[in-house]
Amino acid sequence: MKTTKIDDDEHWLASGAAASYARMRAAGCPDGVTSAGRTHAEQQALRDKFLAHEGAFALPPGHSQHELGLALDLPKPARGWVRRHGASHGWVKDVNPKENWHMEYRKAADTHRDVLIQGSRGAAVKALQTKLGITADGIFGPKTKAAVIAYQKEHDLEADGIAGPLTRKSLGI
Numbered sequence: 001m002k003t004t005k006i007d008d009d010e011h012w013l014a015s016g017a018a019a020s021y022a023r024m025r026a027a028g029c030p031d032g033v034t035s036a037g038r039t040h041a042e043q044q045a046l047r048d049k050f051l052a053h054e055g056a057f058a059l060p061p062g063h064s065q066h067e068l069g070l071a072l073d074l075p076k077p078a079r080g081w082v083r084r085h086g087a088s089h090g091w092v093k094d095v096n097p098k099e100n101w102h103m104e105y106r107k108a109a110d111t112h113r114d115v116l117i118q119g120s121r122g123a124a125v126k127a128l129q130t131k132l133g134i135t136a137d138g139i140f141g142p143k144t145k146a147a148v149i150a151y152q153k154e155h156d157l158e159a160d161g162i163a164g165p166l167t168r169k170s171l172g173i
C-alpha cells in the first residue's frame with residue numbers, strides 16, 4: 001500500500017485518499033484530524049481501550065478501513081464540512097451510525113480524482129512536473145503551481161494553477 005502523510009505529517013492515508021483530502025482542504029475543509037491511517041497494533045490498542053470502556057468505539061484489528069489508510073476521523077468543524085461536501089470527493093459518512101466523526105474513502109465515487117493541486121503528492125505530480133520541465137520531486141508546491149499557471153497562460157487555459165482534466169489533457173498526462 002502506498003501511503004502519504006497528511007495534516008503536517010501528523011497522520012497518513014493511502015495515497016489516493018490523501019490526495020483527495022488535500023483537494024478537500026483546498027476546497028475549504030477546515031484543518032484538524034483526529035485519526036487517519038493506523039497500524040494493526042494501533043487498531044488493537046484502540047480496540048482494547050474501547051473494550052475497557054476507556055475509549056470510543058473501535059473495530060477489531062483486521063476489520064477497520066483505518067488500517068488500509070482509507071478512513072478519517074475528524075473533529076468539528078472539519079467533520080461538518082466533509083459531511084456536507086465530501087460525497088463528490090468520494091467520502092462516505094455514517095458507515096457506522098455510532099461514529100458520526102468517521103468517514104471512508106471510495107475512489108470510484110471521487111469525481112475530483114484526476115485533479116492535481118498544491119498539496120498533491122505522488123506519481124501523478126511527478127509526471128506533471130516532468131511534462132512542465134521542472135524538478136520532479138512528486139510534491140506539488142508553490143513552484144509547481146507557478147509552472148502550471150505559466151503553462152495555462154501560454155495555452156489559453158484558465159490560469160488557476162490547478163491541473164484539472166483540461167490542463168492534464170493539454171499536457172498529455
Ligand SMILES: [Zn+2]
Nearest residue numbers: 071072073102
Ligand atoms: Zn474511524
